[in-house]
Amino acid sequence: MISTDSLFWIVLAVAIFGFIPFILHLIFREDRWDWKNININDIVFPDSFIWGTATASHQVEGGCNNNWSEFEKGYKDDGEPNIKDAQISGEACDHWNRISDDIKLIKDLGVKHYRFSLEWSKIEPEKGVYCKNALSHYSMMIDELISNGIQPVITLHHFAHPIWFDEIGAFEEEDNISHLVAFSERVFEEYSDRVKYWCTINEPGVVAIQGYFTGMFPPGLNNGRLTAEVYKNLLESHVQIYHQLKKHKNASKVKIGIVKNINQFEPWSRYNLFDWMFTLAMNHVFNWSAINFFKSGKLKFRVPFMMWHSHVNKKAKDSLDFFGLNYYSHNHIKFNPFRKDFSDLMYREEDTLTDMPYTIYAEGMYRAIKLVSSLGYPIIITENGVADKEDNIRAEYIAKYLYAVRKAMHDGYNVIGYYYWSLMDNFEWAFGYDMRFGLYKVDFDTQERSLREGSKTLIDIVKRHESEI
Numbered sequence: 196m197i198s199t200d201s202l203f204w205i206v207l208a209v210a211i212f213g214f215i216p217f218i219l220h221l222i223f224r225e226d227r228w229d230w231k232n233i234n235i236n237d238i239v240f241p242d243s244f245i246w247g248t249a250t251a252s253h254q255v256e257g258g259c260n261n262n263w264s265e266f267e268k269g270y271k272d273d274g275e276p277n278i279k280d281a282q283i284s285g286e287a288c289d290h291w292n293r294i295s296d297d298i299k300l301i302k303d304l305g306v307k308h309y310r311f312s313l314e315w316s317k318i319e320p321e322k323g324v325y326c327k328n329a330l331s332h333y334s335m336m337i338d339e340l341i342s343n344g345i346q347p348v349i350t351l352h353h354f355a356h357p358i359w360f361d362e363i364g365a366f367e368e369e370d371n372i373s374h375l376v377a378f379s380e381r382v383f384e385e386y387s388d389r390v391k392y393w394c395t396i397n398e399p400g401v402v403a404i405q406g407y408f409t410g411m412f413p414p415g416l417n418n419g420r421l422t423a424e425v426y427k428n429l430l431e432s433h434v435q436i437y438h439q440l441k442k443h444k445n446a447s448k449v450k451i452g453i454v455k456n457i458n459q460f461e462p463w464s465r466y467n468l469f470d471w472m473f474t475l476a477m478n479h480v481f482n483w484s485a486i487n488f489f490k491s492g493k494l495k496f497r498v499p500f501m502m503w504h505s506h507v508n509k510k511a512k513d514s515l516d517f518f519g520l521n522y523y524s525h526n527h528i529k530f531n532p533f534r535k536d537f538s539d540l541m542y543r544e545e546d547t548l549t550d551m552p553y554t555i556y557a558e559g560m561y562r563a564i565k566l567v568s569s570l571g572y573p574i575i576i577t578e579n580g581v582a583d584k585e586d587n588i589r590a591e592y593i594a595k596y597l598y599a600v601r602k603a604m605h606d607g608y609n610v611i612g613y614y615y616w617s618l619m620d621n622f623e624w625a626f627g628y629d630m631r632f633g634l635y636k637v638d639f640d641t642q643e644r645s646l647r648e649g650s651k652t653l654i655d656i657v658k659r660h661e662s663e664i
């Protein structure tokens with residue numbers, strides 16, 4: 196016979212461990228579409244849709260001397276190199292010297308936008324000292340893009356920054372934001388007469404979490420308090436840059452936005468309360484906190500025992516002309532209290548794995564667009580692409596994700612453009628040169644570029660205008 200006391204505890208346990216996951220399962224859905232009955236071969240976009248491709252300076256230019264090139268030389272506490280097989284970015288794609296040829300490659304794709312980042316460490320190698328050569332290099336590049344019918348799209352901070360900035364604490368210190376604002380003002384003065392689209396910070400959540408929580412990015416730490424502080428300072432940098440640049444005489448001609456990666460964290464078991472708690476915390480920190488900041492001006496990171504941080508800047512509500520959405524995939528997470536990041540990455544057997552540790556999940560692109568649309572700004576997909584060295588799944592990936600983008604547009608979401616990541620294979624951060632995202636394959640011994648077969652799916656969709664149908 197069970198006592199009343201025991202019964203009480205059993206009912207409570209069932210309620211907590213059974214009922215709560217069940218309710219969460221109903222609220223936070225993991226959409227799956229019936230791809231067998233979806234035709235992904237005749238997707239057509241409106242004439243006005245913006246097509247582009249993207250890179251980042253540290254990944255393609257070569258000859259960078261910044262926080263990343265320093266990190267590439269280092270090792271973790273367990274003796275493993277910071278970068279897979281101790282690779283270094285080095286010469287990268289030598290994009291700096293081959294820019295004219297590479298612009299022709301962009302043109303051949305038929306796209307009209309090129310998103311690239313300015314290498315802050317080349318332009319301002321010492322605090323307050325600007326390098327004329329570097330400034331004129333980007334000026335020449337902008338002119339050449341425009342004369343080839345391609346609009347330059349500038350990213351001000353894409354993961355890498357000068358060593359002097361690192362030495363004074365980088366984004367760990369709120370006071371340092373002023374240095375990035377000053378740099379942004381300087382380059383805006385140089386290029387805003389010719390460049391319409393400006394992206395401030397690339398993926399603030401990734402910089403903070405990979406740099407200060409998982410330790411995969413520089414400075415390779417595992418510290419909840421700093422993760423929150425750096426994330427906050429990066430979002431704050433965006434707001435300050437936006438409002439500062441909007442005072443410039445060219446402000447009315449330009450569009451300024453942030454670039455944010457949305458990555459859904461899904462519980463490995465939808466009936467496990469611990470998996471749910473961990474993934475909700477991850478979604479809160481990585482995805483929802485930033486969206487709420489732009490909605491309300493209030494930023495909150497609330498993870499008990501790890502980070503408890505809040506920040507208010509009402510100007511955040513009015514700091515976007517467009518939202519740059521990067522989307523690749525989602526992650527299934529199993530809670531594991533014995534790992535320093537408390538999680539194991541899991542994969543469903545039926546899913547197609549890319550070369551990166553995630554699967555093809557185009558439904559997530561639709562979900563991400565829906566989430567970001569709640570802010571009410573036009574959306575540019577500033578990055579989407581696949582690491583696929585053998586080029587077996589690139590065509591399928593492109594068609595499925597673009598199907599999801601088009602479906603979102605049909606359903607009323609305001610997506611105005613799409614940039615494929617990446618123009619060519621490049622230095623994929625902690626994975627080095629092992630990950631091949633390029634529309635163009637790069638032979639890193641000869642620097643020869645060649646178009647991948649799978650990339651033709653993108654070229655075909657770009658060519659297929661609505662008015663021609």
Ligand code: GAL
Nearest residue numbers: 251397398401456616623624
């Ligand atoms: C993004 C990043 C890019 C590129 C891409 C592919 O997070 O902004 O620089 O590395 O991922 O993984």
